[in-house]
Amino acid sequence: MLKISIQDEPNLVTMKLEGSLAGTWVIELEESWRTVKPRIAGRPLRVHLAEVERVDTAGRYLLALLRDRGVDLTAEGVVMVEVVRTIAEDWPDSPAQSARRKNAAKPKAT
Numbered sequence: 001m002l003k004i005s006i007q008d009e010p011n012l013v014t015m016k017l018e019g020s021l022a023g024t025w026v027i028e029l030e031e032s033w034r035t036v037k038p039r040i041a042g043r044p045l046r047v048h049l050a051e052v053e054r055v056d057t058a059g060r061y062l063l064a065l066l067r068d069r070g071v072d073l074t075a076e077g078v079v080m081v082e083v084v085r086t087i088a089e090d091w092p093d094s095p096a097q098s099a100r101r102k103n104a105a106k107p108k109a110t
Contacts, residue, residue: 001025004032013040018051021059030062033071049075055083064091 002025007014013036021029029047036045047066049055052075055063064087067073075084 022056049080
């Protein structure tokens, strides 16, 4: 089972995951991401692996795809922090993605 909670804040949208990111639950995350994506209105999107116990190969691939699309991956716990680190290492940013991440991190002038 996978629980997905959406935290919609003025400057950030976070999808908090709890449970197992494996099997059919990978599809559930993808569908949730596609639903949330149009509503973020230029705000950064974070996927937080808060209490994820397991990530299968399809889950890792989806997380890598989300990261490539500009989603910030964060985690808690030794195992999930390592999953996020290896995704960043195994699927490094393209030059265009690096520029998008850099621009997203800049504060906006008011």
